[in-house]
Amino acid sequence: MxxxxxxxxxxxxxxxxxxxxxxxxxxxxxxxxxxxxxxxxxxxxxxxxxxxxxxxxxxxxxxxxxxxxxxxxxxxxxxxxxxxxxxxxxxxxxxxxxxxxxxxxxxxxxxxxxxxxxxxxxxxxxxxxxxxxxxxxxxxxxxxxxxxxxxxxVLGTGYHAAIAGGVGAGTSVTVIGDGAVGLLGVLSAKRLGAEQIILMGRHQARTDLGREFGATDVVSTRGAEGIAKVRELTGGHGTHVVLEAVGYMSAYEQALGVVRRGGVISRVGVPQYEDAPIGMGSLFRHNIRLAGGPAPxxxxxxxxxxxxxxxxxxxxxxxxxxxxxxxxxxxxxxxxxxxxxxxxxxx
CATH class of the missing domain: 3.90.180.10 (Medium-chain alcohol dehydrogenases, catalytic domain)
Structure with a gap:
């Protein structure tokens, strides 16, 4: 064969x-x-x-x-x-x-x-x-x-990201990554009743599909500028949940920059970094939780x-x-x- x-x-x-x-x-x-x-x-x-x-x-x-x-x-x-x-x-x-x-x-x-x-x-x-x-x-x-x-x-993975993050009615969500998992994370957040869904992605054909799946906002910039834009869209607070669907350290750092105090970062992007000091001092101060993993x-x-x-x-x-x-x-x-x-x- x-x-x-x-x-x-x-x-x-x-x-x-x-x-x-x-x-x-x-x-x-x-x-x-x-x-x-x-x-x-x-x-x-x-x-x-x-x-x-x-x-x-x-x-x-x-x-x-x-x-x-x-x-x-x-x-x-x-x-x-x-x-x-x-x-x-x-x-x-x-x-x-x-x-x-x-x-x-x-x-x-x-x-x-x-x-x-x-x-x-x-x-x-x-x-x-x-x-x-x-x-x-x-x-x-x-x-x-x-x-x-x-x-x-990909649908189950996007859905797992949303479930593990605690997405529900009235929550605000940032989705980092406009690949298939990220886009289906948008769809999943919409299905679970999220009120505001911000998609961070740079490819218009993909982010246009993300809007059709339920994204209320699209942020095409990265780094400090992208973080500032998400903060602006959320009254300075950031979102209750961040779905990180990329797996690179830069995406995790972006997630840390846009998550609300007391919020959840839910990672389903396969991590492409090792021995990173994630989840200790960077999350402790503001009661930020880290969730996610390989989607069952x-x-x-x-x-x-x-x-x-x-x-x-x-x-x-x-x-x-x-x-x-x-x-x-x-x-x-x-x-x-x-x-x-x-x-x-x-x-």
Whole structure:
């Protein structure tokens, strides 16, 4: 079968690899019908050491179940399913606390830790299929597929940022980052009843979509000027919640500059810094709280899917380009160059 591998920074290839097969009684084999490139995939695209490659890529996908292990009971051959970006049994004590990204019963959890598997491929072996996969009540050619695919990561991640930050009716929110997660953080804040949603982003096509998703204001400047603008828009106070959807230190510092005293910074951007003195003296003085982390998107799929099926939300609008597997290497480059927001991959 064919799959996408990354060999090093900027080096993405499509190659023939051994077919994925059932290994354990709790596995399912899924033929992928829709996947995509994630903004987090650009981190290794920038910095991956060739000595650590090649690596299979992709952690967001929808597909049709082709085979199941003997102990799988919740899905069967022929079912159309969506997979979260983290594998979980969805029954352990940690999963029951809605932290499926920290499941006790799988050694890898994230797809990039599962050898020889990935979502940017023709097929994939899904461990712990009963806990991981969710059946979709539509056909594989449904017009809702792009929006349902966002349940695998970006919608659930934006929603987790808002939930972890305590967004609710009457709150004010700043969203840092106009990528897919940031934009769906805007949508999520709107869904949860936020009164004021300030989107900090510099790309007009993206911030225009952010306004359609619910942003009340857009701040296109960064640094001290951007912080001053947010403060101006909030009567000098800053916002109750800041959703940091980038992961760079500059974005965290921006968040610290715009959060209200007693507020919450909720981080879901994959951190690209190490050993930073975050959360000690910088937050203590004004009772600012730090929240967020890898989104347990499995916890939100059942809650968010009905809104997609009913047409109340259309998160699939973050996909602004579509390609097949052959076009994935170009898709990485286009996303890195900011010519595409998020690339949908279909057969």
């Amino acid at each position: 064919r799959a996408i591998l990354m060999y090093g920074a900027g080096d993405v290839r499509i190659e023939n690899v051994p077919d994925s097969r059932i290994k354990n009684s709790t596995d399912a084999l899924v033929r992928i019908t829709a996947s995509c490139i994630c903004g987090s995939d650009l981190h290794p695209y920038h910095s991956m050491d060739p000595a650590s490659g090649p690596a299979r890529m992709g952690h967001e996908f929808i597909g049709i179940v082709e085979e199941v292990g003997a102990d799988v009971v919740t899905v069967k051959k022929g079912d159309l399913v969506v997979s979260p970006f983290a594998v979980s049994d969805n029954t352990c004590a940690i999963c029951e606390a809605n932290l499926q990204t920290s499941c006790l019963h799988h050694e890898a959890n994230f797809w990039d830790g599962i050898p020889d598997e990935g979502g940017q491929a023709e097929a994939v072996r899904v461990p712990l299929a009963d806990g991981t996969l969710v059946k979709l009540p539509v056909a594989a050619d449904s017009a809702l597929i792009p929006s349902l695919l966002t349940l695998s990561d 998107v499995r916890a939100y799929i059942d809650e968010l899917m009905p809104d997609i099926l009913d047409g109340k939300i259309n998160p699939g609008r973050v996909f602004d380009a579509t390609t097949d597997l052959d076009g994935v290497p170009t898709g990485y480059q286009e996303m890195d160059d900011r010519r595409s927001l998020k690339v949908l991959v279909t057969p």
